[in-house]
Amino acid sequence: MKDRLIPFALALAALLLxxxxxxPPRVLIVTPIPTxxxxxxxxxxxxxxxxxxxxxxxxxxxxxxxxxxxQKGSCGACHVIPGIAGAVGTIGPDLSxxxxxxxxxxxxxxxxxxxxxxxxxxxxxxxxxxAFVSSGCPGGVCQKGLMPASLAQTLSDAELAALVNxxxxxxxxxxxxxxxxxxxxxxxxxxxxxxxxxSIKQVFFDRCAGCHGTLRKGATGxxxxxxxxxxxxTAALAAIIFNGTPRGMPDWxxxxxxxxxxxxxxxxxxxxxxxxxxxxxxxxxxETWQVLIPPEKRPAAPQHRRDWQDxxxxxxxxxxxxxxxxxxxxxxxxxxxxxYAVHIARMSAxxxxxxxxxxxxxxxxxxxxxxxxxxxxxxxxxxxxxxxxSSKYNGPEGDFSDKYAIVGCYWPPHFVILDGLTLExxxxxxxxxxxYDTEEYHPEPRVAAIVASHxxxxxxxxxxxxxxxxxxxxxxxxxxAIKMLEAERYLHDxxxxxxGRYFLVAANQxxxxxxxxxxxxxxxxxxxxxxxxxxxxxxxxxxxxxxxVWSTAHLGDASMVAIGTDPxxxxxxxxxxxxxxxxxxxxxxxIKTHPNSPWIWVDHPLNSDAQxxxxxxxxxKADPTRTAKCWEIADYGRAVHFExxxxxxxxxxxVWGRADQPGKTGxxxxxxxxxxxxxxxxxxxxxxTGKFNVYNTMKDIY
Ligand code: DHE
Numbered sequence: 001m002k003d004r005l006i007p008f009a010l011a012l013a014a015l016l017l018x019x020x021x022x023x024p025p026r027v028l029i030v031t032p033i034p035t036x037x038x039x040x041x042x043x044x045x046x047x048x049x050x051x052x053x054x055x056x057x058x059x060x061x062x063x064x065x066x067x068x069x070x071q072k073g074s075c076g077a078c079h080v081i082p083g084i085a086g087a088v089g090t091i092g093p094d095l096s097x098x099x100x101x102x103x104x105x106x107x108x109x110x111x112x113x114x115x116x117x118x119x120x121x122x123x124x125x126x127x128x129x130x131a132f133v134s135s136g137c138p139g140g141v142c143q144k145g146l147m148p149a150s151l152a153q154t155l156s157d158a159e160l161a162a163l164v165n166x167x168x169x170x171x172x173x174x175x176x177x178x179x180x181x182x183x184x185x186x187x188x189x190x191x192x193x194x195x196x197x198x199s200i201k202q203v204f205f206d207r208c209a210g211c212h213g214t215l216r217k218g219a220t221g222x223x224x225x226x227x228x229x230x231x232x233x234t235a236a237l238a239a240i241i242f243n244g245t246p247r248g249m250p251d252w253x254x255x256x257x258x259x260x261x262x263x264x265x266x267x268x269x270x271x272x273x274x275x276x277x278x279x280x281x282x283x284x285x286x287e288t289w290q291v292l293i294p295p296e297k298r299p300a301a302p303q304h305r306r307d308w309q310d311x312x313x314x315x316x317x318x319x320x321x322x323x324x325x326x327x328x329x330x331x332x333x334x335x336x337x338x339x340y341a342v343h344i345a346r347m348s349a350x351x352x353x354x355x356x357x358x359x360x361x362x363x364x365x366x367x368x369x370x371x372x373x374x375x376x377x378x379x380x381x382x383x384x385x386x387x388x389x390s391s392k393y394n395g396p397e398g399d400f401s402d403k404y405a406i407v408g409c410y411w412p413p414h415f416v417i418l419d420g421l422t423l424e425x426x427x428x429x430x431x432x433x434x435x436y437d438t439e440e441y442h443p444e445p446r447v448a449a450i451v452a453s454h455x456x457x458x459x460x461x462x463x464x465x466x467x468x469x470x471x472x473x474x475x476x477x478x479x480x481a482i483k484m485l486e487a488e489r490y491l492h493d494x495x496x497x498x499x500g501r502y503f504l505v506a507a508n509q510x511x512x513x514x515x516x517x518x519x520x521x522x523x524x525x526x527x528x529x530x531x532x533x534x535x536x537x538x539x540x541x542x543x544x545x546x547x548x549v550w551s552t553a554h555l556g557d558a559s560m561v562a563i564g565t566d567p568x569x570x571x572x573x574x575x576x577x578x579x580x581x582x583x584x585x586x587x588x589x590x591i592k593t594h595p596n597s598p599w600i601w602v603d604h605p606l607n608s609d610a611q612x613x614x615x616x617x618x619x620x621k622a623d624p625t626r627t628a629k630c631w632e633i634a635d636y637g638r639a640v641h642f643e644x645x646x647x648x649x650x651x652x653x654x655v656w657g658r659a660d661q662p663g664k665t666g667x668x669x670x671x672x673x674x675x676x677x678x679x680x681x682x683x684x685x686x687x688x689t690g691k692f693n694v695y696n697t698m699k700d701i702y
Contacts, residue, residue, distance in 0.1 A: 188230075312643060437467065449491070539551045594648035601651060654688040655688070
């Protein structure tokens with residue numbers, strides 16, 4: 001084991017000063033620590049139990065409060081440190097057995113540092129954090145640069161000596177690590193000048209809000225409210241902002257997006273009360289709008305011989321990219337930079353264009369007819385977004401194919417209508433409104449799923465918090481007619497039934513599926529389901545007993561249900577749960593089928609069990625009473641989301657790995673749908689999640 005204190009972020013520094021006193025690190029002594037008892041903690045490693053150290057004692061005249069010193073260095077933000085209040089960080093190694101770990105590392109030939117004894121080793125780790133990088137971070141080998149070297153300037157000699165001494169004594173005399181205290185220390189927000197606050201606020205909304213939420217309540221990224229951030233302190237937060245984390249936080253400093261000083265200002269900003277998030281005007285959107293290849297300069301026919309209708313656009317979430325992959329050859333035709341924490345892709349009515357939305361509200365359009373498919377326009381329409389769709393209607397009321405696009409935002413709470421070829425935004429509609437049931441004003445109702453009707457020039461826009469489904473007619477998109485239907489709160493994701501007349505959407509926190517009759521423009525039913533339905537777009541199939549059904553699995557229940565969708569042919573079963581099929585576990589996000597397939601495929605990526613996370617199951621349409629087969633598709637990561645090829649003969653499943661684990665960042669496994677045998681793997685993709693086959697997405701086949 002070559003574990004080490006590493007990036008034991010934020011703590012200590014003073015060693016440099018000690019070195020300045022001609023005191024080589026290895027002679028720092030381990031002193032008894034009776035006076036170093038933290039205010040809130042149990043006594044740490046018992047006196048005299050720390051590994052022996054050579055040299056004379058460097059006892060500070062007045063021993064500092066060790067808990068205060070840890071607090072000053074913000075060590076607890078990144079490390080678990082027994083006995084230190086709030087030291088429960090999981091970015092760096094757990095320091096519960098630091099003394100033992102240090103000794104073991106010193107005995108290990110792999111150790112390349114200069115320390116001769118345990119205290120020297122710990123000091124080296126603090127003062128020269130990258131001298132020897134630990135493999136003890138939660139994700140494996142720690143990241144160079146994460147442990148801030150600035151700690152050397154943060155703490156006094158005495159404070160550093162106290163910390164080294166404390167850590168060298170871990171675990172305590174009982175040999176067992178102490179449980180960290182969960183109390184929080186009173187910490188005031190650091191001072192931030194008004195002008196600094198104003199400018200960094202904008203950076204937050206541009207770069208960070210998509211993952212941490214505009215009000216910093218957390219989403220993909222953790223909550224960053226003051227009670228969470230203040231105990232971490234400026235140095236720790238700045239280090240994380242600058243260097244990123246193994247769990248997906250980008251390294252804004254290393255990427256050159258933020259300077260060290262800006263990272264520190266951001267760290268201070270995050271410890272203040274969250275300010276009201278900004279609105280975004282059309283003019284602001286237009287400032288970000290870029291047409292890279294104008295429509296008149298785009299080809300009139302495909303410039304390659306590939307079957308572009310069988311392309312898959314694969315979301316590479318943590319890379320902020322979309323891979324365009326050939327469905328016939330499995331070659332990655334191009335990798336396109338898109339919005340940060342990119343979320344989903346949808347096709348234009350003709351399929352030629354792919355619309356992509358990132359959580360940062362950046363919409364991108366990719367032209368699949370270019371010799372190498374690439375983006376031709378982009379625009380930022382909000383600070384936090386999840387949905388995008390195109391206009392798909394072509395009928396008596398006009399041909400709207402590829403004419404418009406729509407982006408649904410979480411913040412500001414609005415949707416934006418854009419030109420379908422250039423992404424020029426031209427109409428913003430706020431979703432601020434009244435809850436459907438209590439008629440109370442809601443200031444921030446987020447836009448969830450948006451689908452385009454094939455039968456009317458209409459988008460179905462789902463407004464989460466108010467529980468309203470808006471039917472938005474785009475015949476005159478600058479003055480869109482909107483019909484507001486009352487459905488259920490917390491609308492999230494959903495899809496069409498096989499006829500395209502009914503839209504079924506999960507009201508996930510209400511444990512219901514709302515059925516919208518898009519032809520009649522009304523709510524057809526509310527169907528009770530098990531806990532937290534999460535269909536993606538769901539799966540349409542013919543049940544041998546109950547006829548046409550639509551299915552969803554659940555985040556909070558180990559089951560997949562089938563809901564009857566044929567009020568004419570099977571009125572008894574219409575809008576009722578007719579099947580409830582047991583799965584190996586809860587935590588399912590997506591299911592999928594194809595009219596040509598004998599199966600319905602189900603994933604479980606958010607199950608707490610690592611094996612179930614990477615397990616997929618199939619249910620036979622011929623015998624939908626149980627799962628026919630379940631298996632693990634990889635030995636790492638999570639199995640997530642399915643997509644069929646154009647013919648409906650092969651199924652692609654993502655292995656959602658981790659961007660920081662070489663060899664395990666992710667891949668796609670391709671199965672023969674009939675035999676369920678593996679056909680191919682598309683390796684070395686960075687966190688592949690959703691996959692969207694051009695033909696199936698444009699035709700809404702699922
Ligand atoms: Fe999604 C669809 C919102 C997290 C992958 N996701 C959707 C939709 C919404 C939504 C509203 C429907 C869009 C539509 O049809 O127009 N997703 C959210 C969140 O708010 C949430 C829970 C938290 C967040 O921080 O964003 C979230 N989503 C995730 C993930 O973590 C997933 C698994 C990976 C990722 O990309 O981050 C993920 N969501 C997807 C995918 C779809 C989706 C692949 C489209 C499924 C489809 O087949 O259409």
